[in-house]
Amino acid sequence: MSYQALYRVWRPQRFDDLVGQQIVTRTLKNAIITHQISHAYLFAGPRGTGKTSAAKIFAKAVNCHYSKDGEPCNECDICKAITNGQLNDVIEIDAASNNGVEEIRDIRDKAKYAPTQADYKVYIIDEVHMLSTGAFNALLKTLEEPPANVIFILATTEPHKIPLTIISRVQRFDFHRISAQDAFDRMKFILDQKKVTYDEKALWVIANAAEGGMRDALSILDQVLSFSDNEVKLDDALLVTGSVTKQLLKKYFLEVCKHEGATALDTMKDILAEGKDGQRFIEDLISFIRDILLYQESPSLISVESTGLKKEDFEELIQLASSETLYQMIDELNNIQEEMRFTTHPDVYLEVLTIKLAQVNRNGNGQLTDQSTVDISKNETIEKLQQEVQQLQQTVKQLQSSPARASRPVSRSQNEQPRVQQKKVQVNLNKVYPVLENATRQDLINVRELWGDMLNLLSVPQRSLLHVSQPVAASAVGIIVAFDYPFLFQQAADDTTLLKNMEDALQRLTGNERQVVFVPKDKWPKIRQDFIRDHGFSKKQKETKVSEQAQPAAAKTTSQTQAASAISPEEPPLPPEDEAPAEQETVQDNQVATAQKLFGSDIVKIEDN
Structure with missing residues (x-):
């Protein structure tokens, strides 16, 4: 070759x-x-x-x-x-x-x-x-x-x-990455060795377009040499790289800073009509604003010769916008650049960008918001806040001077309703009773021993919620958990994820599938008493119990004999109030016998009132 x-x-x-x-x-x-x-x-x-x-x-x-x-x-x-x-x-x-x-x-x-x-x-x-x-x-x-x-x-x-x-x-x-200055020096050395005429501004355009790659810079330079017949010109470098001339960028920047949106749109369309790339236009504009921002901070931070502008140009540009305005412009440019990556109509985004840049730092009346206006607004806000603080201090002094009046209770109207109405606590007895019918004391002991391990398998928020709860009944198919506070019971009952996680954890620990049922602690004695009354004191059930006692132990049904050693009876169940006085002693004896059978004679205590 x-x-x-x-x-x-x-x-x-x-x-x-x-x-x-x-x-x-x-x-x-x-x-x-x-x-x-x-x-x-x-x-x-x-x-x-x-x-x-x-x-x-x-x-x-x-x-x-x-x-x-x-x-x-x-x-x-x-x-x-x-x-x-x-x-x-x-x-x-x-x-x-x-x-x-x-x-x-x-x-x-x-x-x-x-x-x-x-x-x-x-x-x-x-x-x-x-x-x-x-x-x-x-x-x-x-x-x-x-x-x-x-x-x-x-x-x-x-x-x-x-x-x-x-x-x-x-x-x-x-x-x-190789700096633009190093890339410029290397290209200048190569062209001097080849004895090729070049424009230094064109070399700066190529060095900036290479984005830190020396090989990319030489490839672009090779392309420019081929395009311009072994000569490096500024216009050819701009055309090959798709960059925008500094004068056009300066014109566009002046128009958006003066809020001349229509004129800036015409300039942007002229730039695109010359075949310039939209993404490259945004990159050049970001670099242009960055140079202005650095020069505004300190002129020594940039090399004016490498920017393609003169010192007089920068002196003019830094007077048009404050640093806050330049920050807002760069943010808008970054957002549009990100959105343009996946679009097939970049000209639409550039038009929207031009309108946004032309409206930066305008207030509702379309006037410029300069630094002095901002300072005045801040001072007015401070004065207003100081006045409000003084009024509050005076009000506090008046309240302190009349404590009796301030501490007077406010009577509530009889017809006035409380602002916050608590949600009515409801317990699903259809899930509670099947667990109690098959509950045993040994199941409750086993569940309580595994309760800490089960909590460790849950998340931190779920453990915090169950911190004020404890199992009060257990069977081979389910457990009943009582909550100290009704609002926490309601929160747990509505949390299907908590129920599923608890059931999964219990299955992992015991090997059996168990249904978890929640009840509030204050309603648990009433639920327990109703269950004993409904399942232990009817005449039909009494006869069944008598027949069961007469049968061998292996033939007894588990629906009542296994019930509730898992139920913690804090107080003995009471007989119905509507029974005849003559039958109270008999009913009480039956209650004691049934409770002893259900819960064990070592748990039931008989006290005479």
């Missing part, structure tokens, strides 16, 4: 040729001079910053017998062979296309052999983050126990994708 791209022709061949990476080159040269060469290196950084070039220069420097101050001579056979890619001991691998385990195993096997011509066998693995997990594992053992005279250089643009086990076994060097 007769023609080569600029970034290939002018690829760095010495450490001093690398642009903007002084810390990296100094460290590598010192390592070579002092013979402190590591077995593995990691070069990480954005694209086009010299990672692969530095790896090749390092491979030449460690193998060159005529190196001076850590720099290769580039004249011996070893240096020339490495430069031309003809030395078998320097192997460059693209991990994007060789990312499998077999390729890395092949490298591991061949790395055991000694170099044939050079002193060190150097493996340069580019885009190493593309390796698979298995390939990284295959490479890990080699990095941990490397063969003698073997150096691995890993290059990547995404170091966060590399396993930490790999990073901990290499020396890491971070390559930084």
